[in-house]
Amino acid sequence: MSHPSLKSHYRCILYLKDEGERSLLQPGTRLYGQFVPSTGTVFMTPYPPPSKSFPVVAVIREPTVRRPRHNGLLTVFTNDQLLMTEGVLNNRQVELPIETVYMAASYARTPFSSSEMETLQGKTVTIIGVGTGGGKIAAELARADIGHLKLCDPDRMDFPNISRHEGDLLDVGKPKTQVVAERVYRINPAIRIETYFEDIFRRPPNEIKEILNSHLVVAATDKTAKQLLLNELTLRLKIPCVFGGCYEEALGGEVLYTLPGEKMPCLACLCAGLEQPQRSAKIDYSTATGPEDYQGEPGLHAAIDFVTCTEVLMCLGILLREVPTSKLAKLIDPRFNFILIGGALGAGFYRFRKPFDIFFQPLKGPRKNCPVCGDNRGLLRDVSNSQEYVEGQDAHVRTEDK
Numbered sequence: 001m002s003h004p005s006l007k008s009h010y011r012c013i014l015y016l017k018d019e020g021e022r023s024l025l026q027p028g029t030r031l032y033g034q035f036v037p038s039t040g041t042v043f044m045t046p047y048p049p050p051s052k053s054f055p056v057v058a059v060i061r062e063p064t065v066r067r068p069r070h071n072g073l074l075t076v077f078t079n080d081q082l083l084m085t086e087g088v089l090n091n092r093q094v095e096l097p098i099e100t101v102y103m104a105a106s107y108a109r110t111p112f113s114s115s116e117m118e119t120l121q122g123k124t125v126t127i128i129g130v131g132t133g134g135g136k137i138a139a140e141l142a143r144a145d146i147g148h149l150k151l152c153d154p155d156r157m158d159f160p161n162i163s164r165h166e167g168d169l170l171d172v173g174k175p176k177t178q179v180v181a182e183r184v185y186r187i188n189p190a191i192r193i194e195t196y197f198e199d200i201f202r203r204p205p206n207e208i209k210e211i212l213n214s215h216l217v218v219a220a221t222d223k224t225a226k227q228l229l230l231n232e233l234t235l236r237l238k239i240p241c242v243f244g245g246c247y248e249e250a251l252g253g254e255v256l257y258t259l260p261g262e263k264m265p266c267l268a269c270l271c272a273g274l275e276q277p278q279r280s281a282k283i284d285y286s287t288a289t290g291p292e293d294y295q296g297e298p299g300l301h302a303a304i305d306f307v308t309c310t311e312v313l314m315c316l317g318i319l320l321r322e323v324p325t326s327k328l329a330k331l332i333d334p335r336f337n338f339i340l341i342g343g344a345l346g347a348g349f350y351r352f353r354k355p356f357d358i359f360f361q362p363l364k365g366p367r368k369n370c371p372v373c374g375d376n377r378g379l380l381r382d383v384s385n386s387q388e389y390v391e392g393q394d395a396h397v398r399t400e401d402k
């Protein structure tokens, strides 16, 4: 037995989704996690991590098995119904009782009702592009206790990303999917995470379809052609999709969502030109020459977050539509699927009259001549031509009417 004083020095926390998951704690099971020296806490959980950043910290063994004495690798065993851990930490022999913490503790102050929580836990969301917007949305969905996330992005974290992305200097060089997956895992290791560190559109059509297969797709790439492709594919596959974008210097931004099967304009309708019913004014989205026209100058992270947070609320509203009492679900109205978001510095820019001018912009549509959702949608390209579509098409890129 170890010295009693050592017990008070350290704390061991075992994180489980719920009491039923105690069945995972069988002899031979590996527990992943980390020792946090500043708090003296050993954190451990049976859910496999998205990367090797969370090593095996303990192994569950029968009480009779002889235990190894590696520094940092602990043994977990039961002692009179009490879950205990034993081993060497910081070169000191320890024997500690394990405190089991269930996921509900993390969500004790969540604003969601139990039926909303249950609904969100049953949802899968695919995020295409986990840069500034997509990465933030993934983290926020994790904080809302989503059940399953699929993260897709072909890029690696680089120094210029530090000012806006989830992640920090120690993440430079890692795939962005890994950075975001690690963030999500640290918020809730019980969330199922799949990562695709690649351009998923280079895969065969049936595999693209499988990756997109979820309750919601978040189109957060910075390539307009791919946003348009996702518009087409998600409508075809009958998956709701949320699109977001910022204007130059994040003076403002916009969020559009589509709900297949419900009458509303799609991204292609918007890109083809938007007629505004009240003023008969026209936004011309047809004159830009490349995605950079739509992207604009980089904005302050806090200003971009303003747009991203609106996207997050729309995502949650869509996912919670089946819960009659959900207040977030009431945000979702097929007649108003386009939101313009003016930032702090947006007064006088575009349609924004004052700082923080946020409103649902009515759209006419679906447009009859829209190739994706209009009367001629029978002419849609087959999903199997998606690659040709991505590479062959000159993007209709949105720009602003001045």
Ligand SMILES: [Zn+2]
Binding pocket: 265, 266, 267, 268, 269, 270, 366, 367, 370, 371, 372, 373, 374
């Ligand atoms: Zn359309």
